[in-house]
Amino acid sequence: MKYIKEIMILAICLMVLGFSASVLFGIWCMYQEGVSEYRGLQEFAEEESEADADDSGVVKKKTAVDFDSLKEINGDIVAWIKCKELGINYPVVQGTDNSYYLTHTFSGEEHISGCIFMDCVNKPDFTDDNTILYGHNMKDGSMFGSFSQFMEETATVFLYTPEGEFIYQIIDDQMVDVSEGKYFRTVYSTEDFASLSETIAAHTGNALVRGEHLLTLSTCNGNANRRHLILCKEVTETNEKQMEEGTAGEVIQIEAGQEETTATAQKGAAKETQEAETK
Numbered sequence: 001m002k003y004i005k006e007i008m009i010l011a012i013c014l015m016v017l018g019f020s021a022s023v024l025f026g027i028w029c030m031y032q033e034g035v036s037e038y039r040g041l042q043e044f045a046e047e048e049s050e051a052d053a054d055d056s057g058v059v060k061k062k063t064a065v066d067f068d069s070l071k072e073i074n075g076d077i078v079a080w081i082k083c084k085e086l087g088i089n090y091p092v093v094q095g096t097d098n099s100y101y102l103t104h105t106f107s108g109e110e111h112i113s114g115c116i117f118m119d120c121v122n123k124p125d126f127t128d129d130n131t132i133l134y135g136h137n138m139k140d141g142s143m144f145g146s147f148s149q150f151m152e153e154t155a156t157v158f159l160y161t162p163e164g165e166f167i168y169q170i171i172d173d174q175m176v177d178v179s180e181g182k183y184f185r186t187v188y189s190t191e192d193f194a195s196l197s198e199t200i201a202a203h204t205g206n207a208l209v210r211g212e213h214l215l216t217l218s219t220c221n222g223n224a225n226r227r228h229l230i231l232c233k234e235v236t237e238t239n240e241k242q243m244e245e246g247t248a249g250e251v252i253q254i255e256a257g258q259e260e261t262t263a264t265a266q267k268g269a270a271k272e273t274q275e276a277e278t279k
Contacts, residue, residue, distance in 0.1 A: 035113075035142055037105055038090055044070050045080045045089070045160070065160045074106050078124040078161065081116060081133065085155035085170075086230075087146045092133060092159075094118040102136070112136070113143055121186055126159065126166055128186040129193070130214040137219040137228065144219035147173070147228045157215065157232050168215045168232035172200050175226050183216060183229055200231065208233065 044066040065080045076093040083089075091106050093115050101117040104110055118124065119132040135144035150173060159166040176183050182196045190210075197208040208214075213234040221228045 035140070037107060037109070037111075038113075038142070041070070041073075041091060041106060042089055045082070045091075062165075063158065063160055067162045074108065077106075078118055079126070080160040081157065082160070083155060083157045085152045086144075086150060086157075087141065088116075088144070088157075090116045090135075090143070092116050092118055094122070094124055095120060098134065102134075113138060116143065119184075119186065123186075125163065126161065126213065126215075128213070129188045130186050130216055132184060132186065132216045132218060134218050137221060144217060144228075147217075147219055147230060148221075150230070156235075157217075159215070166213075166215075167235040169235050170230055170232050171206065172204050172231040173229075174203060174231075175221060175228055178225055178227055183227075183231075184218075 045063055047063055063080070063082060067077065070077045070080075070091060074091075074093060076095055077091050078094045079092040081088055081090055081092050093101055093106065095101050095117060098117070098120050101115040103112070103114055105113060106115050114136050116133055116135045119134070122128050122131050137143070137147065138145035141149070152170075155170045157168040157170065159168065178184075182192055182199070185192060188196065193208065193210060201207040215232040215234070217230040217232070219228050220226075
């Protein structure tokens with residue numbers, strides 16, 4: 001009788017172990033489906049060497065994106081985002097709301113990885129004061145899942161569009177409450193921009209310059225009320241020259257003790273922050 005009980009316990013343990021292994025394998029396969037799709041799409045955004053080397057003798061490379069082919073797969077595409085330091089190399093879409101691409105890939109398949117997408121209220125040409133891109137915090141590090149491992153002091157984000165290339169420099173990396181609406185605006189009043197500039201300056205020591213175009217990368221972090229944001233500012237010939245000459249530009253200054261302006265986050269951003277969950 002004793003041996004029968006031991007055999008039954010062993011059998012139950014083996015069944016539980018087998019079930020757990022099958023579940024983990026299923027999850028792994030599901031993740032691989034998403035990774036495989038986006039890896040396949042990368043053939044439409046390949047690096048090409050320029051014919052002439054620069055003054056240092058280094059052959060420059062640029063990314064050429066085949067938007068015509070990508071539009072045949074998904075007409076919602078607006079850009080391609082690439083950042084070596086974050087391991088990001090994905091198409092960017094913009095839907096009519098901030099929920100569809102939480103659960104659908106670039107090809108339209110329903111999948112937990114979703115797609116990198118622009119806030120539905122943003123202008124697709126990246127001319128807003130702040131362009132917001134959302135992506136899932138995938139446990140395998142794909143999509144925006146690398147944010148928690150980001151340890152660089154600075155990094156460059158490239159955005160390629162049918163009209164041209166935009167270059168951004170990462171300036172801040174922090175966790176914020178979804179109620180902090182200043183991070184989720186696409187257009188800023190002078191007061192709102194001043195409030196954002198003060199907050200970033202307190203965190204990084206560097207204030208913003210009024211008129212700079214910002215890029216905010218947003219992902220979830222396991223807490224429905226918090227978001228992990230990476231903030232970037234556009235690199236232009238003007239601010240490159242200012243940095244070289246040591247000029248500060250038109251920096252927004254905030255008087256000590258000034259009350260921070262508060263407001264509700266945009267409807268689109270709020271919808272994303274309520275529905276997105278850590279994957």
